[in-house]
Amino acid sequence: MLSKKTKYGLKALTYIARKGNNEPVQIGEIAKNEHISQKFLESILLTLRKSGFLGSKKGKHGGYYLIKKPSDILMTDVMRVLEGPIALVSCVSLNFYEKCDDCPDEASCSVNKLMIQVRDSTLNVFKNNTLEDISR
Amino acid sequence: MLSKKTKYGLKALTYIARKGNNEPVQIGEIAKNEHISQKFLESILLTLRKSGFLGSKKGKHGGYYLIKKPSDILMTDVMRVLEGPIALVSCVSLNFYEKCDDCPDEASCSVNKLMIQVRDSTLNVFKNNTLEDISR
DNA sequence: GTAATCCCTATTAAGTCGATAGGAATAATA
DNA sequence: TATTATTCCTATCGACTTAATAGGGATTAC
Structure with a gap:
């Protein structure tokens, strides 16, 4: 069985990719729209950032964005x-x-x-x- | 990851199949040759019998045998x-x-x-x- | 300087897995 | 008949993993 970590991670990446632009997307927005525990998602996005899939911007209006093209x-x-x-x-x-x-x-x-x-x-x-x- | 249950179950079925004849094979023999905890294997073979893959013979000279052809x-x-x-x-x-x-x-x-x-x-x-x- | 956000570590509750224990039932055989 | 070897069944345990939670630090926009 796929872990929820993987499932949520894929959903989050998809969510960000579907936005199209390069604006940072906030954890809270993804969590809400994908029905994921925000704190749990936080740790997943952290992993994805550390492995080079996502970049992040801190502070107000911060969030995560894709580093590479989805393709x-x-x-x-x-x-x-x-x-x-x-x-x-x-x-x-x-x-x-x-x-x-x-x-x-x-x-x-x-x-x-x-x-x-x-x-x-x-x-x-x-x-x-x-x-x-x-x-x- | 594959559970040990499945791994051991497959190995046991293979072991029995490779014997070729239809003589019952004992749990102890399989456990020893495949390096599996005998008690754990016992429960696995029980499952395989209840699901119709194996038949069993009780008592001395008992054991498990395939019900169908390996193919x-x-x-x-x-x-x-x-x-x-x-x-x-x-x-x-x-x-x-x-x-x-x-x-x-x-x-x-x-x-x-x-x-x-x-x-x-x-x-x-x-x-x-x-x-x-x-x-x- | 305040609010919003990411960053980091630690902890916990529940569930699963592999293994173990102990004995009941059954069959071969001496 | 008694003994021994085997399957059958249920219960339990310890270790590990997973998903989630908690709390606060660091950073940035305004």
Whole structure:
């Protein structure tokens, strides 16, 4: 299951992208319109800023804005920041690889074999979707 | 992330399938060879039996055996029993659909749009893999 | 200088997961 | 019949994670 963090993060990015202009958008506005806890959203946007997706302006009339064009923001990158590994088991993760303690031989592991396929097909979807695509 | 329940369940099914014959295989043997907590595996095999994947024989020389041919056991079915919904959000689940409380309109929801694609591509992998395929 | 906003850290309540415990029921076999 | 090996069932526990909350600091517009 997708975490609420990821879900809210995607919704917030979409919200900002749909505004079109480069004016900073306030947390409160997004929270209200997307029905998200404001404090929770605050921490999510902070994460997105620190990972280079959003810029921020402090103080009155401050807010968050996109740093790149929506068409340049790939879902692979967003998902990895918000949700973590895309693979369902760490032994098939490209960016977060870890050997399983129980499994002595990945080549003969049926779970490994299946999950590689899932990873690749999911990755394919994320590679082919930018923020612009899902905001349409 | 895949739960250990699912991972162990798949490994156990594979283990039984690879034996080839229809002799009951004991929990202890599987647990030992696959490095799984025996008691935990016990509950998983119970689930698989109750959902019609495995038959069991009680008492001495008892154990679990496959009810269907490995080539007739689809990963879609196994995954739904062990892991639950295949979709990452319930609002795109085919078998466990539930409306999101926050989202007023699925048609305009970017998360919905993206997750439908993920669901379909994952589903496609599971549809095209039987227990025989992953046991090879 | 005041109000609005982002920034940061800490804490908490609830839920889930993996594992464990203990014994009941059943079947093979000596 | 007694013994042993196995599945069956329910209950419980500790560790971890998640979503949310709290409180105040820093910064900026006006």
